[in-house]
Amino acid sequence: MREVLVVLHAGRATNRRVAARVAHRLAKDGIRLRVLADEWSEVDNGADMPPELRPVVVDGTPACAAETEAVLVLGGDGTLLRAADLARPAKVPLLGVNLGRIGFLAEAEQESLGEALDAIVAGRYEVEERMTIDAVVRHRGKVLDQTWALNEGVVEKSTRERILEVVLEIDGRPVSSFGCDGVICSTPTGSTAYAFSAGGPLIWPQVEAMLVVPSNAHALFARPLVVSPSSHVAVEIDATGPPAVLDCDGRRVIDLPPGARVELCRGIEPVRMIRLQAQPFADRLVRKFDLPVRGWRGAPDTPDEH
Secondary structure (H helix, E strand, O other), X not given: OEEEEEEEOOOOHXXXXXXXXXXXXXXXXXEEXXXXXXXXXXXXXXXXXXXXXXXXXXXXXXXXXXXXXXXXXXXXXXXHXXXXXXXXXXXXXXXXXXXXXXXXOOOEEHHHHHHHHHHHHHOOOEEEEEOOEEEEEEEOXXXXXXXXXXXXXXXXXXXXXXXXXXXXXXXXXXXXXXXXXXXXXXXXXXXXXXXXXXXXXXXXXXXXXXXXXXXXXXXOOOOOEEEOOOOOEEEEEOOOOOOEEEEEOOOEEEEEOOOOXXXXXXXXXXXXXXXXXOOOHXXXXXXXXXXXXXXXXXOOOOOOOO
């Protein structure tokens, strides 16, 4: 039987009603939902559906997305990042429907939900692979922990009182040392998130690169850096300074003792995102950020004659 996993921002009654409509709509075409227990407890359980098509409650482990066709995300960017934890190890594509505020990562808005569901039913979509970041934390020569990020891995101070002293290394060579609030290592997908707020550039998703952005650095040379996707970035924490944390996507946090070293590189496993139509990234920027484009005349219909 065809199945789709739904990850829901269940904190709003309107979202729960949308989720119930999705379950009924897909059931009409023989697609059953897998749902997470804590999200679905207040949603219509589909008692009026045929028993074999009622939503199936699953646990929240990565295995819950295995062998589904897609992970359908009903919420904002935070919900999509949570869903990526489940979709990535199962190699299942994500389709985000924005029920939040900006929802930059979402492919569809609530008003186009019907068209998105039609595309799932018909299998009429493309899958785009998004670069990720793998992070390893070392201390005194030993690996303390490791994790990954779709948007960004951020090495940042864990107390407000003291500045974090770091040395930035790229491809095995020291680049600069400075005091700061933190250092952001972002993918192109994450360039519209924390890195953008910290003064980094926007990077088109088709560009393969990593973005390194110091946050509130006390240094003359602390500008954003765009490095090769094959580069290895390391941030070393001063051994005599305060402790810090590594925060990946605002979801996975690792404590960093003084003297810790965080190594970041291109992730082995990408995140797969469903694309319903060929939409220029520039159009997404204009729509999501409500950018002014008044006065644009566009390219001429015919080349200028000289």
